[in-house]
Amino acid sequence: MSAVHTITSREFGHNVSSAKHLARQGPVFITDRGEPAFVLLNIDQYQSLAGGEREQSLLALMDGLPDTSGIDDFEIEPLGVGLRTEG
Secondary structure, three states: OOOOEEEEHHHHHHOHHHHHHHHHHOOEEEEEOOEEEEEEOOHHHHHHHHOOOOOOOHHHHHHOOOOOOOOOOOOOOOOOOOOOOOO
């Protein structure tokens, strides 16, 4: 079973590194004026709750694109952009 920790907003603000260390052990409840306001979770805990998988990397997304090797290259004509000179 994972450990559950509670810290104040002030403690969190002064020592984020410590809060991150605690979050590796389990959820960290962050209180604001004595009331729970936020929960800090490690990514695995979050994804377990969200029921999702890790986001794919850009490379994995690009690998999933359809094969376009049979399509000829084409050029795009830029819209009329005027350059002005000062002087």
